[in-house]
Amino acid sequence: MSYHKELAAAKKAASLAACLCQNVQKALLQSDVQSKTDKTPVTVADYGSQALVSFVLQQELHAEFSLVAEEDSKDLRKDGAQEIVERITKLVNDSLTSDGSYNVTLSTEDVLTAIDSGISEGGCQGRHWVLDPIDGTKGFLRGDQYAIALALLDGGKVVLGVLACPNLPLTSLKDAGQHSPNNEVGCLFFAEVGGGTYMQPLDGSSAAKVQVSAVENPEEASFFESYEAAHSMHDLSSLIAQKLGVKAPPVRIDSQAKYGALSRGDGAIYLRFPHKGYREKIWDHAAGCIVVTEAGGVVTDAAGQPLDFSKGKHLDVDTGIIVTNQKLMPLLLNAVKESLKEKAPSS
Numbered sequence: 001m002s003y004h005k006e007l008a009a010a011k012k013a014a015s016l017a018a019c020l021c022q023n024v025q026k027a028l029l030q031s032d033v034q035s036k037t038d039k040t041p042v043t044v045a046d047y048g049s050q051a052l053v054s055f056v057l058q059q060e061l062h063a064e065f066s067l068v069a070e071e072d073s074k075d076l077r078k079d080g081a082q083e084i085v086e087r088i089t090k091l092v093n094d095s096l097t098s099d100g101s102y103n104v105t106l107s108t109e110d111v112l113t114a115i116d117s118g119i120s121e122g123g124c125q126g127r128h129w130v131l132d133p134i135d136g137t138k139g140f141l142r143g144d145q146y147a148i149a150l151a152l153l154d155g156g157k158v159v160l161g162v163l164a165c166p167n168l169p170l171t172s173l174k175d176a177g178q179h180s181p182n183n184e185v186g187c188l189f190f191a192e193v194g195g196g197t198y199m200q201p202l203d204g205s206s207a208a209k210v211q212v213s214a215v216e217n218p219e220e221a222s223f224f225e226s227y228e229a230a231h232s233m234h235d236l237s238s239l240i241a242q243k244l245g246v247k248a249p250p251v252r253i254d255s256q257a258k259y260g261a262l263s264r265g266d267g268a269i270y271l272r273f274p275h276k277g278y279r280e281k282i283w284d285h286a287a288g289c290i291v292v293t294e295a296g297g298v299v300t301d302a303a304g305q306p307l308d309f310s311k312g313k314h315l316d317v318d319t320g321i322i323v324t325n326q327k328l329m330p331l332l333l334n335a336v337k338e339s340l341k342e343k344a345p346s347s
């Protein structure tokens with residue numbers, strides 16, 4: 001089955017949302033940031049991006065629509081939130097006007113409704129869009145990496161994914177720090193099942209196929225991990241890297257930009273080991289997972305099992321998520337197993 005129409009709609013939605021986020025990041029006001037009940041930050045751009053993607057997908061596809069997305073409008077419907085809802089609505093309308101494809105002006109209620117169409121639970125039947133309107137909100141607030149991550153599930157499998165990474169350099173991160181005449185940023189990665197992974201500049205110029213690193217010797221490999229130590233155990237990844245013989249220091253960047261960078265071979269390994277008790281959400285991995293696998297990579301949990309996106313909002317993974325190329329995966333799995341055994345509290 002082909003998903004060309006859906007992929008075109010997803011690229012349009014994610015690119016427009018990326019423009020909205022870039023505009024907010026340039027002029028971020030402290031009042032634009034709120035704290036959610038789980039104490040993580042959310043900004044007007046997270047809400048605006050979710051409303052915009054939801055609206056664009058519904059306009060483009062005219063089909064029955066199910067969206068599993070990170071944000072909801074609960075906090076925005078509370079007393080005192082009217083001003084922030086108006087700001088979000090203005091951001092969404094400005095983005096729609098600058099694109100010019102839709103002759104509409106959304107009301108505040110339209111925007112809240114668009115945000116809330118992301119309440120689906122997903123599952124193993126039918127089609128479900130999966131959206132992280134800003135993945136890496138902490139990175140976004142620091143002015144670092146973040147991504148708009150959009151994927152489509154069909155029968156519980158990820159069939160397409162788009163990652164818009166507005167701050168990711170167009171050239172490899174391996175060249176970072178070296179003198180490069182081209183320090184432009186803004187990448188759009190996209191993949192359809194069976195069709196490979198492509199990257200194009202967010203400004204829309206032509207796309208090129210990408211491949212994961214072909215490195216077979218771990219001593220030549222470098223690895224990515226979360227920027228935030230609260231999101232992944234840096235001491236455990238350091239032990240795994242040491243056991244593998246990786247020489248390079250970790251590359252710490254926020255969000256699924258890690259999957260994008262890995263898909264084009266900027267590094268060979270991604271290690272993610274959340275602290276005990278954290279449950280991974282499908283929107284933090286669905287788009288990244290297909291972007292890497294279609295580029296020839298492998299994404300598994302720490303036990304070597306593929307990620308199962310068919311169980312609803314959560315991913316029930318064993319201990320952590322690891323990503324690399326097919327050659328390095330057996331070595332990596334061994335290093336992970338040994339490191340976990342060593343770190344386990346002795347009974």
Ligand SMILES: Nc1ncnc2c1ncn2[C@@H]1O[C@H](COP(=O)(O)OS(=O)(=O)O)[C@@H](OP(=O)(O)O)[C@H]1O
Binds near residue numbers: 134232
């Ligand atoms: N405690 C904890 N453990 C593990 N993961 C967590 C935790 N808290 C949050 N999150 C999720 O991490 C998402 C950000 O992705 P990363 O961890 O790759 O980015 S970062 O480098 O740490 O910023 C981040 O995504 P966004 O909320 O979309 O920014 C969260 O879903």
Ligand SMILES: [Mg+2]
Binds near residue numbers: 040041070
């Ligand atoms: Mg969040």
Ligand SMILES: [Mg+2]
Binds near residue numbers: 134135136283284
């Ligand atoms: Mg996220």
Ligand SMILES: [Mg+2]
Binds near residue numbers: 070132134
């Ligand atoms: Mg998010």
